[in-house]
Amino acid sequence: MTPDDTLDLDGFCHAIPKVELHCHLLGTVRHATFRDLAHAAKAAISDDEIDAFYIRRPGHYAGVLKALRTLDAQVLRTPDDLRRITYEYLEDAAAHNVRYAECFWNPTGTVEQSGMRFEDAQDGIVRAIHDAEADNGIVGRLVVAIDREASPAAALEMVGWVRAHRRDEVVGLGIDYSEVDHPPELFEAAYAAARAAGLRTTAHAGEFGMPWANVRTAVEVLKVDRIDHGYTIVDAPEYARELADRGVVFTVVPTNSYYLRTLPPDRWALDHPIRRMRDLGLRLHPNTDDPAFHLVTPTGAWRMMAADFGFAIDDLRACMLNGLDAAFIDDSTRRPWRVEFEVDFDDAASAAGSRNA
Secondary structure, eight states: OOOOTTSOHHHHHHHSOEEEOOBBGGGOOOHHHHHHHHHHTTOSOOHHHHHHHTSOOTTHHHHHHHHHHHIIIIIOOSHHHHHHHHHHHHHHHHTTTEEEEEEEEOHHHHHHHHOOOHHHHHHHHHHHHHHHHHHHOOEEEEEEEEETTSOHHHHHHHHHHHHHTOOTTEEEEEEESOOTTOOGGGGHHHHHHHHHTTOEEEEEESOTTOOTHHHHHHHHTSOOSEEEEOGGGGGOHHHHHHHHHHTOEEEEOTTOHHHHHHSOTTTHHHHOHHHHHHHTTOEEEEOOBSHHHHTOOHHHHHHHHHHTTOOOHHHHHHHHHHHHHHSSOOHHHHHHHHHHHHHHHHHHHHHHTOTTO
8 A cells, every 4th residue: 555645654754663774884974073073184175065065966976975085085083083973873873763774884995095994993883883772772783895996906905804803793795886897796706705704795786877787796796695776677677586586685775866867857756766676576675875965864765765656555564674684683683673673663654644554
């Protein structure tokens, strides 16, 4: 059943118990925090330039990329800086009933640019994870991510850092930044090393209009457990149905910049591949990606799935369970959480006025 006018959609989407699996740590930085840290680091960037990062406009991806690179190159200088932005992200997510969050962090850029050692930077993030759970009840975990704009050798080196300084809070390996000219097969060795170390894996693939074959490579060559984005899989419906049958979960981003800028404004929501992915039976889970710069919250991302892409109440329930199934947690945690989440989802739907709760 599609949400109707009698449903308090905002209240319902806020109350849905959530996991967040596709969010970049440096893309969560609060506006005021960016300014504070830039001033403390005496960064060569003005307040006006920082302000511009928090405005969505044509060419927005380039602005987000500049913000992320600026944080590593000029702003983040101590483990406490990373502790602050991690804690604030988890605090903000918990306010939207996110109960478990896996956040991406690209160590290569941070270590090369900030002057911090990997183990010290990682420690700042892990301290925030512990503090946020104690203060806000949210369970946080870290997915280290390959910077695909760097070299395959740098990716393998980064996995080596993780193995040498392994923390229980680090649960997986991902890959992000621009997929253009950086196909997944370049990083096969790093993924093999991560799996050998016991890390779960995911990959950005099929983003920026890149070929659907990148999704296949991520699944068949890198052997990932889930796919981030993956939109061009709709160009290969037979393979998409195979992945649906195999239960592969796609962490999609309703605010994805590529489709916002390449589809006509009056057709954007109707023609977005997220709709077609659902129709192909793929398992989807909505996420915020870079929430500070996309100007979105977890509640907003879930609301867009219903309001913009026509997802029904039962579709949203399936998305919630997909997230639990795709999370890098063990089954002894997953099983009771599924029961708890389903009860709370039904209570939220009932409270919001859904007739099929």
